[in-house]
Amino acid sequence: MNATIALAGNPNSGKTTLFNELTGARQHVGNYPGVTVEKKEGTYKQDDISLKIVDLPGTYSLTAYSLEEVVARDFLVQEKPETVIDIVDASNLERNLYLMLQFMELGIPVCMALNMIDVSEKRGIEIDTKKLSELLGIPVVPTIARTGKGKQELMKAAADLVGSNTKPLPLEISYGDDIDNALAEMEVMITDAMFLTQTYPARWTALKYLENDEQIRSIGDAKNPGLSAKLKKITDRVSSHISNTLNTYPEAVIADHRYGYIRSIIRQDVITYQQDQDRLRISDKIDRIVTNRFAGPLLMIAIIFGLYQFTFTYSETPVGWLESFFGWVGGIAETNLPDGLVKSLIISGIIDGVGGVLGFVPLIMFMFLGISLLEDSGYLARVAFMLDRVFRIFGLHGSSVMAFIVSGGIAGGCAVPGVMATRTLKSPKERLATLLTVPFMNCGAKLPVFVLLIAAFFAENKAMMMFIITLIAWGGALLAAKFLRMTVIKGASTPFIMELPPYHLPTFKGLAIHTWERTWQYIKKAGTVILGISIILWAMMTFPGLPETQTQIFEQQRQTLLSAAPSAVVAEIEAPDGKKDDETEISEPAQQLNDKLLAVDRVEAETALKHSIAGRFGTALEGLTQFAGFDWRTNIALVGGFAAKEVVVSTLGTAYSLGEVDPEEIGSLSDVLANDPGWNPLVAFSLIIFTIFYAPCFVAVVCIAREAGSWKWGAFSMVFNTVIAFILSITVYQIGSIIL
Amino acid sequence: MQKLGMRQMKKKQSGTITSILADGELGRRIRDMGLVPGTKIQIMGRAPLYDPVALRAMGFTLTLRNNEANYIIVEVEEAK
Numbered sequence: 001m002n003a004t005i006a007l008a009g010n011p012n013s014g015k016t017t018l019f020n021e022l023t024g025a026r027q028h029v030g031n032y033p034g035v036t037v038e039k040k041e042g043t044y045k046q047d048d049i050s051l052k053i054v055d056l057p058g059t060y061s062l063t064a065y066s067l068e069e070v071v072a073r074d075f076l077v078q079e080k081p082e083t084v085i086d087i088v089d090a091s092n093l094e095r096n097l098y099l100m101l102q103f104m105e106l107g108i109p110v111c112m113a114l115n116m117i118d119v120s121e122k123r124g125i126e127i128d129t130k131k132l133s134e135l136l137g138i139p140v141v142p143t144i145a146r147t148g149k150g151k152q153e154l155m156k157a158a159a160d161l162v163g164s165n166t167k168p169l170p171l172e173i174s175y176g177d178d179i180d181n182a183l184a185e186m187e188v189m190i191t192d193a194m195f196l197t198q199t200y201p202a203r204w205t206a207l208k209y210l211e212n213d214e215q216i217r218s219i220g221d222a223k224n225p226g227l228s229a230k231l232k233k234i235t236d237r238v239s240s241h242i243s244n245t246l247n248t249y250p251e252a253v254i255a256d257h258r259y260g261y262i263r264s265i266i267r268q269d270v271i272t273y274q275q276d277q278d279r280l281r282i283s284d285k286i287d288r289i290v291t292n293r294f295a296g297p298l299l300m301i302a303i304i305f306g307l308y309q310f311t312f313t314y315s316e317t318p319v320g321w322l323e324s325f326f327g328w329v330g331g332i333a334e335t336n337l338p339d340g341l342v343k344s345l346i347i348s349g350i351i352d353g354v355g356g357v358l359g360f361v362p363l364i365m366f367m368f369l370g371i372s373l374l375e376d377s378g379y380l381a382r383v384a385f386m387l388d389r390v391f392r393i394f395g396l397h398g399s400s401v402m403a404f405i406v407s408g409g410i411a412g413g414c415a416v417p418g419v420m421a422t423r424t425l426k427s428p429k430e431r432l433a434t435l436l437t438v439p440f441m442n443c444g445a446k447l448p449v450f451v452l453l454i455a456a457f458f459a460e461n462k463a464m465m466m467f468i469i470t471l472i473a474w475g476g477a478l479l480a481a482k483f484l485r486m487t488v489i490k491g492a493s494t495p496f497i498m499e500l501p502p503y504h505l506p507t508f509k510g511l512a513i514h515t516w517e518r519t520w521q522y523i524k525k526a527g528t529v530i531l532g533i534s535i536i537l538w539a540m541m542t543f544p545g546l547p548e549t550q551t552q553i554f555e556q557q558r559q560t561l562l563s564a565a566p567s568a569v570v571a572e573i574e575a576p577d578g579k580k581d582d583e584t585e586i587s588e589p590a591q592q593l594n595d596k597l598l599a600v601d602r603v604e605a606e607t608a609l610k611h612s613i614a615g616r617f618g619t620a621l622e623g624l625t626q627f628a629g630f631d632w633r634t635n636i637a638l639v640g641g642f643a644a645k646e647v648v649v650s651t652l653g654t655a656y657s658l659g660e661v662d663p664e665e666i667g668s669l670s671d672v673l674a675n676d677p678g679w680n681p682l683v684a685f686s687l688i689i690f691t692i693f694y695a696p697c698f699v700a701v702v703c704i705a706r707e708a709g710s711w712k713w714g715a716f717s718m719v720f721n722t723v724i725a726f727i728l729s730i731t732v733y734q735i736g737s738i739i740l
Numbered sequence: 741m742q743k744l745g746m747r748q749m750k751k752k753q754s755g756t757i758t759s760i761l762a763d764g765e766l767g768r769r770i771r772d773m774g775l776v777p778g779t780k781i782q783i784m785g786r787a788p789l790y791d792p793v794a795l796r797a798m799g800f801t802l803t804l805r806n807n808e809a810n811y812i813i814v815e816v817e818e819a820k
Binding site: 061063065091094095252294296385386392494496498500 | 759763766768770773776777784785788789790791792798801804805
């Protein structure tokens with residue numbers, strides 16, 4: 001059997017959990033064509049059944065209200081999956097059936113997974129599944145997605161539905177005389193003209209016209225403007241009649257009748273309550289504390305701070321392992337490769353570049369694990385609830401929280417999915433303000449920069465420093481959003497209606513898949529883009545080489561030093577086993593000579609780097625950036641960061657290892673920075689500020705341009721952010737220099 | 741029995757929705773969440789800054805802003 005099954009359902013109905021349970025590791029994540037809504041596909045295999053499963057975005061309805069709803073609806077009517085499994089939260093049957101009813105109105109073969117049946121039973125809700133199935137005329141299978149209970153029966157029911165190969169008649173319910181009469185009239189016109197009947201049932205199209213559905217109306221306008229106008233005329237007539245007699249709108253009347261139909265089903269003894277419904281549930285008890293006026297915000301700060309502690313403490317060991325691993329690989333390359341361009345490319349370009357980035361994978365994994373835990377447990381919705389009042393002040397939406405958090409509001413996200421997450425925001429203005437300011441959040445790629453600088457200069461206060469950095473990012477982003485909403489993007493605010501899902505313990509499987517997906521995306525990016533950029537930057541820092549005349553000057557200096565020294569000392573240094581760097585076995589005078597030679601080498605390397613393309617660029621900018629405390633090396637690194645923020649670290653690594661020829665001193669980059677006279681905590685802090693605010697990486701800029709619908713906004717974000725970053729860094733550095 | 745805008749309702753107060761005054765997006769969104777005339781609701785509480793409001797309907801919890809709650813008219817039950 002080769003069929004496609006779509007998983008649909010309300011958000012928080014356990015849809016993703018069931019999808020993971022059904023497909024396990026056999027899944028991959030992509031996008032719906034043309035839009036950035038995530039599309040998860042997988043395969044279910046059991047005995048002789050093999051089914052392709054598509055996870056539709058979670059929606060409450062099938063209107064054209066949000067992009068998720070449009071995507072889900074388009075998939076259903078265009079891709080025509082053989083069967084839809086609607087995942088219904090058993091303790092929430094009434095509201096969940098609203099979506100189910102709309103599938104049935106559309107005439108789609110559907111079966112119901114009555115999920116979280118254990119939770120509803122615990123609450124004393126008993127559902128007569130047989131009766132429910134009879135009344136709705138569809139298969140109903142009780143499931144517990146978290147344990148996988150019922151999944152085989154469910155897939156069996158779905159496979160049977162596919163096998164029966166019958167397309168159900170669209171469900172026709174009465175929406176009251178006014179609407180019913182209009183529907184009948186419109187249905188005849190639609191059927192006669194074969195208007196969109198290939199894709200949609202005639203009565204459904206009529207219903208959508210009455211519901212004021214923008215998408216169907218515009219499709220209709222394009223297909224048959226004449227008929228579309230007639231249908232709209234009928235709609236207007238019905239609207240004004242309903243408005244005059246009932247003082248309401250056709251959509252409201254339709255929705256009321258849908259719920260009326262649902263209630264008429266449920267009241268036929270489908271649900272029996274065993275206990276008093278008003279008894280306090282565990283979630284309510286938790287919320288009493290968690291969203292409490294005083295305890296709530298304190299707890300929120302504590303939880304976010306705890307997430308940092310968790311991430312930094314537990315990732316330390318594996319980060320150390322990876323660092324030593326790449327140090328070891330670098331050492332092997334150093335001893336075994338012949339000196340020259342290839343060696344320099346492999347060590348400075350490849351090993352340092354990739355190692356610098358992969359070294360942070362454990363950190364990112366721990367951070368994502370923590371975020372997934374908060375997200376899946378239901379806590380993040382409480383954060384949105386508590387913070388909405390604050391976000392509205394800045395001209396944003398409570399749902400902006402999600403985009404900010406995904407981007408790194410809880411450090412470790414990524415602005416790319418964050419910018420895409422703004423698609424859930426309906427209001428174009430709040431959405432634009434959000435997607436332009438989310439890149440200020442501390443994404444996973446900025447973390448290595450912060451970690452490096454913190455390790456070098458603020459090692460005693462790691463967690464506190466990260467916390468401060470996060471507060472600065474949030475404050476800056478919110479003020480920038482307010483600024484944008486007052487100037488470039490003015491306008492009023494949109495609805496905030498959100499579910500607070502019951503708390504529950506996330507499943508290990510869900511957390512593992514979630515964490516792995518995000519980490520793998522980071523690694524893929526690191527493995528490909530970063531390697532390429534690392535090599536390009538190595539080339540920029542290597543070519544053009546110093547002219548002959550200059551290398552000769554350095555050579556002369558070395559010769560002068562050697563000839564001035566006693567021959568025994570020279571012999572000791574030049575002896576094959578007495579390498580210049582081997583400090584333990586040579587005499588005091590030889591050591592001194594060696595140091596002098598090394599100093600010459602360093603100056604030569606630095607001169608060479610300054611002479612290179614990157615060096616010239618960095619040096620040219622130094623006149624401006626010196627006010628923020630940055631030298632040309634930092635400038636090179638920051639320019640590299642335009643491509644991707646993690647490159648800042650690998651470039652600094654490359655820049656400094658090129659500047660030090662002594663392989664024993666490759667060490668950890670943070671040690672190098674800590675001991676470099678050009679660096680101090682103030683410079684580091686100024687650089688941290690700059691890194692938070694300056695232009696988003698190239699990938700994010702592309703996303704911003706695409707999401708905002710214009711390259712103008714992509715360019716705007718680069719210029720706007722860099723100007724803000726520069727002003728702030730200069731302020732910090734100049735004021736700091738006066739005070740300290 | 742007394743009719744009130746949901747905004748005026750106090751914590752723990754419950755009642756039955758009698759009408760939704762909003763149309764367009766806001767109205768659609770409110771209805772999608774099951775807030776239609778006849779639905780019983782109870783105010784669960786308010787966010788630390790007294791806005792948004794959290795309410796219980798049909799066995800789940802949802803939140804809306806005070807200025808949105810204004811559009812929902814509720815016939816409140818007398819305090820027990």
